[in-house]
Amino acid sequence: MKAIDWAKLAACLGASLLVAVIGGLATAAGDLKGWYAVLEKPPFNPPDWVFGPAWTILYTLMAVAAFLVWRRGLSMRHVRPAMGLYLAQLLLNATWTPVFFGLHRTGWALAVIVLLWGAIVATIVAFRRVSRLAAGLMLPYIGWVSFAAVLNAWIWAANR
Secondary structure (H helix, E strand, C coil): CCHHHHHHHHHHHHHHHHHHHHHHHHHHHCCHHHHHHHCCCCCCCCCHHHHHHHHHHHHHHHHHHHHHHHCCCCCCCCHHHHHHHHHHHHHHHHHHHHHHHHCCCHHHHHHHHHHHHHHHHHHHHHHHHHCHHHHHHCHHHHHHHHHHHHHHHHHHHHCC
């Protein structure tokens, strides 16, 4: 790989890390031992320790997928819109945790995650036009966000 490719990969990993840090700070500030602990959750809710490793893997896969698309060059016809969608879904991803854990607004968070889900699907479709591998790397992410949306909906409905 060329130096510019390493820089692009580092930027993609950095963007994912930034979103992860925002999520971590919002979760820590969101009173996991208080507010979140007393919420009624579905019986299929994973233990808290699962979320950190799951998101670490997902953010890494997302970053590599974005890198594979960006690496093709922004002058390529489908790359720029694909990267725009990627950044939009990354912004929505960064928004969900502060809304859910920081503001304790499970209904608003549900609206955000529905928008996020749509943005991820659009990103996968756009990535596929550029790189099938990049689109494939996003599939675990849409799976996890689908599961998270079900959890969010259940928590919202059970705790209104």
